[in-house]
Amino acid sequence: MAVRYFLGIDGGGTGCRARLRDEAGRMLGEGKGGPANARLDTARVRQSILDAAGAALRASGLDGEIWQRTHAGFGLAGAGQTGACERLLALPFPFADIAVDTDAYTSWLGASLGNPEQPGDPENDRGAILIVGTGICGFTVLGGERISIGGWGFPVSDDGSGAVTGREAVRQALRAHDGLAPASPLAEAVLADIGPTPEQVVDWADKTTPADYARFAPLVYAHAATGDPLARLIATQAAGFIDDVARRLLTLGAARIHLLGGLAGTVQPWLAADVQQALSPARGDALDGAIALAHASQTGSADNG
């Protein structure tokens, strides 16, 4: 029986990552590529994935001959959109087979299972993930049912996310400029960064992405730590929204919350005591979750390599 390999992909709007493991779970290499949100142009997403996979392959010292014995799992933001995965998988890939799911699902798999060479039942310990980065999303699987809370995107959802937190800072800075809210060091810092005139903020806001707003979220928490009342207000509101998502996951039956994402460490001290007590470190990351996805899709057909 030929050796098999497992490739995990974690793709989002700003970039994607790849990890290559052998059948025994040994890490062989990792790599990075460009944006791979499944809603983007499929040719671009494919190229980003192949770039990241190629980098992981080079890091492993192996050659492309292994791809035909490699089972790939893709966890991609945007994969929930109707038809997005079908369009992507209609393009040619060199792998033996591919399993695709959302990045929320692979993040949850990774957080629940850890290194996936011996995948068990990921529902066993009823973990839920709460990702707080540019966006925010609560996710778990309970009784075989997937549950997503929040995370429907900016600007109609994502309260508590970096993007909404940063946008609140910009909004309050404009209110302070207009005399509708008190001046504060945070408001001044935001206007100095973007403006200083409101007209410059208008021009800036014309071209912003959620990530542009999210850039100000760490500034909010930094000013909140020094006691700036406006920053404390925004941070407290954001933490309240995050608490809401966490408590909803717990109410629905989750036993623990794995707090993930670029702002996880920043927001954690602001969360309520009952939410803090439910937090638990993730066992693995989204790349290991993607590898677990590839393993799971092989169950019952492990000798076809």
Added chain:
Amino acid sequence: MAVRYFLGIDGGGTGCRARLRDEAGRMLGEGKGGPANARLDTARVRQSILDAAGAALRASGLDGEIWQRTHAGFGLAGAGQTGACERLLALPFPFADIAVDTDAYTSWLGASLGNPEQPGDPENDRGAILIVGTGICGFTVLGGERISIGGWGFPVSDDGSGAVTGREAVRQALRAHDGLAPASPLAEAVLADIGPTPEQVVDWADKTTPADYARFAPLVYAHAATGDPLARLIATQAAGFIDDVARRLLTLGAARIHLLGGLAGTVQPWLAADVQQALSPARGDALDGAIALAHASQTGSADNG
């Protein structure tokens, strides 16, 4: 001395209007054209203005020969953007001369002066305008200084506007779907309109303009009138933001507020008693304000026709 004519243009992101008056202030015709926000492509803005002017001319029964004796005033949304007016006026127009300003300024001129054949000092009665439509903007001129409050655009400003009010309805509908807020008839109506699934809302939100959100503002106020708690909450918050802008204008020295815009009649009953007492009907509209602008630019050179 040849007869002179005055053309007023009121241009925004969804369309523009034109009004033609003679020197004595008699209304000769009106017309409509396409979008004429000064931030849009200048060739398109020019064409929209010429279309509206041409329609007004046809309504008047006069012919294009009068344009060379016509003094035009353009009140354009986006005219405050650096370079926008210069780029537009670099294109050829058939009028004797053109004065351009923001639609806020011409709306304020119109509200303060009314039919502009005998323009006085528009600052005389210290009026301020508060436009509540897709966006929101408070504006006045006091002691020769222009004052704008709010209205820096969606999504970083415009609290109390139709766009923000509608977005709040969508946001709360998603929260209700996730179990983060109680269900309500408004939330159900919004999801039924856009969705019904959150995934469909995500797809919809990808392509929305502020006007798409503003479409839900009347629905919010209609449900609020029937006692829907969520709708009442959103309407009360929106009215509070509008009150803030009105009070700020009064604090700065305005003596009366002219409430304008597509949602003026809808939001008025929700405003606070002190704000209601400061409201006063506008004397004229933005088209007459644009004509007043053209008149003002002729002062001291009235015999050059």
